[in-house]
Amino acid sequence: MNFKENINPKKLPKHIAIIMDGNGRWAKKQGLMRVRGHEKGTKAVREVVEASAELGVENLTLYAFSTENWNRPKVEVDMLMRLLVSSLKKEIKTLQDNNIKLNAIGCLDTLPPKAFKELQEVIEKTSSNNRMTLTLALSYGSREELCNMVKEIANEVAAGEFSSKDIDESVINKHLYTRNLPDVDLLIRTSGEQRISNFLLWQIAYAELYFSEILWPDYRREDLYEAIYNYQNRERRFGKTSEQLS
Numbered sequence: 214m215n216f217k218e219n220i221n222p223k224k225l226p227k228h229i230a231i232i233m234d235g236n237g238r239w240a241k242k243q244g245l246m247r248v249r250g251h252e253k254g255t256k257a258v259r260e261v262v263e264a265s266a267e268l269g270v271e272n273l274t275l276y277a278f279s280t281e282n283w284n285r286p287k288v289e290v291d292m293l294m295r296l297l298v299s300s301l302k303k304e305i306k307t308l309q310d311n312n313i314k315l316n317a318i319g320c321l322d323t324l325p326p327k328a329f330k331e332l333q334e335v336i337e338k339t340s341s342n343n344r345m346t347l348t349l350a351l352s353y354g355s356r357e358e359l360c361n362m363v364k365e366i367a368n369e370v371a372a373g374e375f376s377s378k379d380i381d382e383s384v385i386n387k388h389l390y391t392r393n394l395p396d397v398d399l400l401i402r403t404s405g406e407q408r409i410s411n412f413l414l415w416q417i418a419y420a421e422l423y424f425s426e427i428l429w430p431d432y433r434r435e436d437l438y439e440a441i442y443n444y445q446n447r448e449r450r451f452g453k454t455s456e457q458l459s
């Protein structure tokens with residue numbers, strides 16, 4: 214089936230988030246070091262970013278490095294940070310050519326200074342692009358984000374800026390790293406694992422979940438089209454009955 218041809222451009226998810234998983238297993242299967250899997254994964258990133266922008270998806274968020282990933286062996290962490298820097302240098306052209314704005318969420322000040330600087334530079338240079346927002350989740354953990362949100366709100370209440378009884382969902386949204394993004398409509402995880410791994414817990418409250426067996430370095434644009442096609446053929450009821458929707 215040609216999934217792309219069957220995608221309804223009027224029913225695109227406004228926000229797709231992807232847990233890009235399986236780089237290590239991909240490398241192991243080929244008898245390579247884990248780092249080779251991460252390198253190969255950058256091609257899949259480019260494909261998915263370009264395909265999303267071409268389709269007209271407004272927001273794409275990629276889980277690139279979690280707060281828990283700091284616990285990996287130092288050689289792997291160092292290599293991932295170097296890969297981040299080299300990918301940013303190389304892919305700024307892809308972002309500019311496709312009119313894509315780069316954004317980042319997470320504990321960004323824990324990144325190595327070089328990576329932080331490069332990231333800020335690309336964010337700055339692409340800030341007026343408006344076809345799609347590409348958000349990289351880097352040193353991101355949803356629980357850390359939620360703790361941060363609670364601290365900020367508690368400080369504002371303590372300072373008398375507003376009353377605790379005025380705390381509602383929109384106040385919470387404004388204190389998350391994703392404050393400028395809509396809720397996630399479609400969450401994709403590759404590599405066959407079916408878990409969330411501390412990603413966007415609040416923001417996926419009503420997302421459609423899609424799990425693919427494909428290891429991330431093998432993920433191609435057709436696989437994204439298939440996920441979107443599958444998403445468009447689900448009924449999102451948001452608590453209502455099917456009859457109420459039609």
Ligand code: IPE
Pocket residue numbers: 233234235236237238239277278279282293404429
């Ligand atoms: C995802 O692939 C990339 C990151 C978490 C940085 P993994 O490195 O987790 O690959 P597997 O899960 O070990 O195969």
Ligand code: IPE
Pocket residue numbers: 232233234235276277278279282406408410
């Ligand atoms: C989640 O993948 C984080 C990223 C994709 C960046 P992990 O491979 O780190 O997650 P677990 O350990 O399988 O839950």
Ligand code: MG
Pocket residue numbers: 234235236
């Ligand atoms: Mg993994």
